[in-house]
Amino acid sequence: MRLVEVEAYLGASDPASHAYRGPTARTAPMFGPPGRSYVYFVYGMYYCLNVVASRSGVAGAVLLRGAEPIAGVGHDPRALAGPGKLARAIGLTTAHTNMDLVRSALSIRDAPPVASSRVVRAPRVGLSQHATTEEPWRFYVRGSPGVSRP
DNA sequence: CGAATGATCCGA
DNA sequence: CGGATCATTCGA
Numbered sequence: 001m002r003l004v005e006v007e008a009y010l011g012a013s014d015p016a017s018h019a020y021r022g023p024t025a026r027t028a029p030m031f032g033p034p035g036r037s038y039v040y041f042v043y044g045m046y047y048c049l050n051v052v053a054s055r056s057g058v059a060g061a062v063l064l065r066g067a068e069p070i071a072g073v074g075h076d077p078r079a080l081a082g083p084g085k086l087a088r089a090i091g092l093t094t095a096h097t098n099m100d101l102v103r104s105a106l107s108i109r110d111a112p113p114v115a116s117s118r119v120v121r122a123p124r125v126g127l128s129q130h131a132t133t134e135e136p137w138r139f140y141v142r143g144s145p146g147v148s149r150p
Numbered sequence: 151c152g153a154a155t156g157a158t159c160c161g162a
Numbered sequence: 163c164g165g166a167t168c169a170t171t172c173g174a
Contacts, residue, residue, distance in 0.1 A: 045156080082170070082171070
């Protein structure tokens with residue numbers, strides 16, 4: 001798949017982040033070394049995949065919110081549009097949290113660059129209770145069917 | 151809009 | 163312990 005939508009989450013400085021109130025059993029991977037997975041379970045039925053993106057001891061991760069199928073002729077082009085759908089498509093569960101995403105069966109690699117004119121920066125999606133940081137930490141590819149919400 | 155559906159976390 | 167919450171999705 002080709003990733004087309006992500007959001008950044010920090011730690012103590014980010015009230016919307018799971019890591020806001022410090023490490024717990026669930027959020028431990030967010031405080032671990034970069035390049036690992038942080039998978040969590042929400043709403044009783046969906047999993048979401050993050051890539052830890054800050055050094056050990058500092059919370060920081062990128063939520064993968066949307067992707068386009070690559071070899072997907074005959075596939076639903078929106079099957080990966082949304083964090084829950086994306087994780088489900090790969091068959092992820094919390095058993096896959098804290099895995100090495102640099103060298104493993106599931107890995108992330110560079111893709112051909114996307115023109116900066118097609119990259120949209122916007123406020124993050126789905127935050128309710130927590131006071132949200134006003135920072136637009138959502139990034140997605142304009143016009144891609146893999147984006148969860150335009 | 152609201153239900154589905156259960157782990158997680160905080161307060162008591 | 164108990165209940166409120168939740169980085170979602172789908173269907174009316």
